[in-house]
Amino acid sequence: MNFIIQFVNSLTSGGGGYQLLNHIINGISLGSVYAIIALGYTMVYGIAKMLNFAHGDVIMVGAYVCFYAFNAMKLPEPLAMCAPLLAVCAAVVVCTLLGVGIEKLAYKPLRAAPSLAVLITAIGVSYFLQNAALLLWSSSPKVFPSFFVIRTTDADGESVVLRSVQLGAVSISYVTIVTIVSCVVIMLWLTWFTGRTKMGKAMRACSEDKAAAQLMGIDVNATISLTFAIGSGLAAIAGALLCSAYPNLVPTTGSMPGIKAFTAAVFGGIGSIPGAFLGGLLLGVLEIFAKAYISVQLSDAVVFAVLIVVLLVKPTGLLGRAIREKV
Amino acid sequence: MSEPILKAEDLNVYYGSIHAIKGVSFEVCEGEIVTLIGANGAGKSTTLNAVAGILRSRTGSVTFLGENLRRVPCHKIVGRGLALVPEGRRIFLQMTVEENLEMGAFAQPPAGIPADLEKVYDLFPRLKERRKQIGGTLSGGEQQMLAMGRALMSHPKLLMLDEPSMGLAPILVEQVFDIIRNLHSAGSTILLVEQNAQAALSIANRGYVLETGKVVTTGAGKELLASPEIKKAYLGG
Numbered sequence: 001m002n003f004i005i006q007f008v009n010s011l012t013s014g015g016g017g018y019q020l021l022n023h024i025i026n027g028i029s030l031g032s033v034y035a036i037i038a039l040g041y042t043m044v045y046g047i048a049k050m051l052n053f054a055h056g057d058v059i060m061v062g063a064y065v066c067f068y069a070f071n072a073m074k075l076p077e078p079l080a081m082c083a084p085l086l087a088v089c090a091a092v093v094v095c096t097l098l099g100v101g102i103e104k105l106a107y108k109p110l111r112a113a114p115s116l117a118v119l120i121t122a123i124g125v126s127y128f129l130q131n132a133a134l135l136l137w138s139s140s141p142k143v144f145p146s147f148f149v150i151r152t153t154d155a156d157g158e159s160v161v162l163r164s165v166q167l168g169a170v171s172i173s174y175v176t177i178v179t180i181v182s183c184v185v186i187m188l189w190l191t192w193f194t195g196r197t198k199m200g201k202a203m204r205a206c207s208e209d210k211a212a213a214q215l216m217g218i219d220v221n222a223t224i225s226l227t228f229a230i231g232s233g234l235a236a237i238a239g240a241l242l243c244s245a246y247p248n249l250v251p252t253t254g255s256m257p258g259i260k261a262f263t264a265a266v267f268g269g270i271g272s273i274p275g276a277f278l279g280g281l282l283l284g285v286l287e288i289f290a291k292a293y294i295s296v297q298l299s300d301a302v303v304f305a306v307l308i309v310v311l312l313v314k315p316t317g318l319l320g321r322a323i324r325e326k327v
Numbered sequence: 328m329s330e331p332i333l334k335a336e337d338l339n340v341y342y343g344s345i346h347a348i349k350g351v352s353f354e355v356c357e358g359e360i361v362t363l364i365g366a367n368g369a370g371k372s373t374t375l376n377a378v379a380g381i382l383r384s385r386t387g388s389v390t391f392l393g394e395n396l397r398r399v400p401c402h403k404i405v406g407r408g409l410a411l412v413p414e415g416r417r418i419f420l421q422m423t424v425e426e427n428l429e430m431g432a433f434a435q436p437p438a439g440i441p442a443d444l445e446k447v448y449d450l451f452p453r454l455k456e457r458r459k460q461i462g463g464t465l466s467g468g469e470q471q472m473l474a475m476g477r478a479l480m481s482h483p484k485l486l487m488l489d490e491p492s493m494g495l496a497p498i499l500v501e502q503v504f505d506i507i508r509n510l511h512s513a514g515s516t517i518l519l520v521e522q523n524a525q526a527a528l529s530i531a532n533r534g535y536v537l538e539t540g541k542v543v544t545t546g547a548g549k550e551l552l553a554s555p556e557i558k559k560a561y562l563g564g
């Protein structure tokens with residue numbers, strides 16, 4: 001918790017008038033990470049109709065892979081700029097395979113089982129991943145490297161590390177910029193993918209009616225695998241971005257953001273891609289505002305209280321819709 | 328009569344412990360309209376689903392164009408030329424009319440899709456007006472047209488229709504049967520399941536009567552229409 005407070009404080013120590021703006025920017029940044037995770041949750045839910053509670057732990061695995069890949073890379077100077085990107089790519093590849101593997105081994109055999117059995121399996125997979133991480137990487141926290149910095153030399157020839165840009169009294173860290181941009185790019189890409197491509201449309205067809213999709217010639221198993229692959233790849237990116245902002249990496253790093261992102265997905269309307277995006281952003285902003293203006297300890301309670309109110313008023317979430325079938 | 332393009336032999340389908348169809352056999356020849364009729368729960372839909380691969384028969388075989396479909400996964404069957412318009416239409420309610428039709432052509436090479444869309448729109452001008460409309464907002468009749476159009480996008484050699492007139496006003500039922508007749512005269516082979524036995528038998532070359540999971544009678548459509556037992560049981564006297 002401390003580093004979050006510090007992080008928040010460090011960014012809000014500018015002029016009082018700019019504090020609000022700073023909070024908004026931090027909220028959007030945190031919310032962007034939630035949104036990226038929530039997009040994975042919502043896609044998997046939409047197609048496999050299951051809550052993949054192991055999703056948060058895939059984030060953690062992604063962050064560890066990123067951490068080790070980055071530290072293992074000794075690139076010569078001009079190429080060193082690419083190291084973070086390569087590390088994230090490694091994490092995406094590993095998590096994609098992991099996600100598809102989890103689906104094949106743990107969830108696919110339960111395709112016809114009651115949803116409660118699948119839910120319990122997902123919780124089991126979550127603990128399995130956390131414990132595997134504990135064994136592999138121990139419980140001692142790793143300090144995630146500062147990815148998004150610019151190293152230059154100043155006028156006196158001394159090397160300096162730039163972490164943020166200063167816009168008047170508002171300073172925006174590079175992590176924040178990269179996070180927000182990634183989230184928007186991912187969201188636009190997913191919208192294009194599901195709206196315009198053949199595979200994306202097949203995914204939507206599967207999410208509505210698997211038997212009818214099969215009658216069209218769509219391979220439902222392959223589509224579910226693809227969904228897990230995309231969701232887990234996104235989780236890896238989210239892991240790298242999350243740990244760049246909050247650089248304390250332990251085997252349980254993924255669980256709280258995982259639950260928050262699940263909340264964000266429900267908040268926005270589970271199954272809806274724009275809903276996950278909106279839900280994630282709003283949740284992030286709410287959380288930062290609650291921390292800044294109400295209480296750091298109570299912030300989660302405030303966030304969840306708002307969620308409950310929204311769901312009472314609109315049970316399908318902000319952008320969720322219930323289309324009734326015609327008979 | 329030419330060689331059958333579809334031959335179902337000794338199908339036995341179970342839902343858990345419920346034995347829904349019991350040793351059903353039938354065949355469909357090129358260019359025919361064949362109908363399966365029977366009371367509610369007789370096993371008509373189950374039979375069609377077993378042919379389409381959504382359900383699997385424990386015994387017997389489904390042979391389509393000389394190929395045994397036992398080992399063919401469900402999603403590959405439509406590519407072989409066997410399309411099913413399922414009971415209750417089952418269009419994709421949150422996708423547009425055009426997207427629904429594109430899904431019908433999923434197994435087809437993309438180059439031919441625009442031309443096929445035009446053909447379906449010629450057949451169902453209503454769908455063309457509504458091509459950007461979300462499927463769930465169409466009327467029941469329009470949804471039925473969409474379901475049929477979607478199946479036609481896959482160039483079926485055999486089109487299976489499960490109660491295409493269900494829930495439609497009499498005038499629309501007429502229309503649906505007109506469409507089936509037109510498809511047939513254009514060369515399509517059709518396997519039709521209907522509650523409306525009168526209408527189905529009058530356009531069918533042959534019919535099979537199902538009762539509690541078994542084929543009890545079979546014959547030419549005209550014969551069955553004239554048969555006193557059939558009249559009594561299915562045609563209201």
Ligand SMILES: Nc1ncnc2c1ncn2[C@@H]1O[C@H](COP(=O)(O)OP(=O)(O)OP(=O)(O)O)[C@@H](O)[C@H]1O
Pocket residue numbers: 342345347365366367368369370371372373374414522
């Ligand atoms: N999913 C299912 N689970 C259990 N039993 C089923 C299931 N689907 C169908 N049945 C049973 O199988 C039998 C045959 O059903 P089927 O749907 O094939 O009938 P049908 O002839 O199409 O009837 P209808 O004219 O009402 O559509 C029925 O007794 C039904 O109760």
Ligand SMILES: [Mg+2]
Pocket residue numbers: 371372373414489
């Ligand atoms: Mg039926």
